[in-house]
Amino acid sequence: MTWEETNKDMGAYQQALDAQSSSGVDSRVAEGRARRAAVRAYRNEHPDEDAAHAAEARTAAPAGGAPAATATAAAAPAAAAAAPGNGGAVAVAAAPMTAAVREAPLPTGNIPTPKKGAPDKHRLLAIVPPEGIQRVEREQGDRVHTWPHLLLEEFIAMSILFAGMLIFSSLINAPLRELANPNLTPNPSKAPWYFLGLQELLRYFHPMVAGIVIPTFILVGLAAVPFVDRNPSIRPGDRKVAITLFTILFMFGAVLTIIGSFFRGPGYNWVWPWTQGVFFEL
């Protein structure tokens, strides 16, 4: 039965729609609730018609394929059992409107068999109260299709990266020194560049502080950032403290790494790279 064929009270519909719309509910939800109100108002005015519908649902139930259920179960569960077969809308009409929670019908042991000639497809119908639907309140925003916009951009980025890497790697060879010799310590001995900030700290702190405490602090501190910074705004103007702190620490790390890389020479002593040369290998 379509909405147009359903008996309803259009006065109640308009009244409910106005009430819902003025309370700021989404238009589609407001419309749905107004429809519900219209049908209920009509049924309350015509209780005799409502009973006729329920009787109709009872007779429809055996055709739905659950003959035993009608004999034992009450009208509402029987109507619900009829829902998968046919007359879903009728089942809605027959269900008691006041009951918020309905018991599922007890299993009868009779597995319903599909009608002869019924298409071999699943047909599922669920009756869901509007408040049972999880509504996602999200602005659709200004969106574009991933294909082709984002994927083309990613493809271009990947192509440029791979081409750049190919050219660079064809021109500049990675270093390979003489065979490892545990008895011959090169001077200076440096860690890979990303650890040179820590190696630089070794000049100023006890190894336990520079090698264990500070790295642990950096990693744990980084992981804790979102739980410490509870400022919900992402506008740079609102996060001056966070941005300043991060920039200072990031620059601190960068400067230490650059010093360790280019300004430390034999004996890990200070050198000026433009006079004594660079003691740095990747």
Place this chain on the structure above:
Amino acid sequence: MAIKPPNLRESEVWKSIFRPGSIYRKGYKDTSRDRALATMNNVLWHLHPTKVKRHGLKLTYTFCLGGLSFFLFVLLTLTGIFLMFFYRPMADIGGAQAYTDMQTIRTSVFFGDLMRNLHRWGAHLMVLSVTLHMARVFYTGAYKPPREFNWVVGVVLLFLTLGLSFTGYLLPWDQLAIWAVTVGTSLAGYSPFIAKQANFLLLGGAIVSPNTLLRWYVLHVLALPFVLVLFLAVHFWRIRKDGGISGPL
């Protein structure tokens, strides 16, 4: 009688490979529906949602740093597999195969030198791009709810990237490698309470030795990439679940 040439794109084989909505399938139209299907029905592309925020496409928002890190990981995996064919992680008495294999790769293997260069430069660049990616995420405030957990996953990925780069640094078994690793790991000897155990676990001995080489090789080619891919999967998945790219500012 003229034989009608078969139309490849109408063949059953072609249709079995390319799902409905694929841009390679006959009948693909440049409509909203087919554009969505092109993303949705592809095993790789469906990492993405079918639609993304327009501002996220701006190069100056992400600088594509996360993407570049991932592409570098792909490049490193491919070149790394190539190098594995020619490399043995052995340096016991009687010859340092690891080092001689490096020389062979450079001199005798077809494209060996190029592959090694790509692998090494790519590794350095990946450390850089992951670090810069982290900075970008901080400056755009992209770690804020609901993305806190994905930031933590990102910190783990940064740590794993450093671990992968550092374990790979030892494998050439030249002077640069063992002394950089000796310096880098000497700090583990200062851990409180478990100094000796930490050192032994890391090096497979008291000093950097052939045991260390084997241990770090296994970490480098198998253990760490495996863990990294797991975290990467969670990282990408959470980007979608947390509502796509952050912003706009």
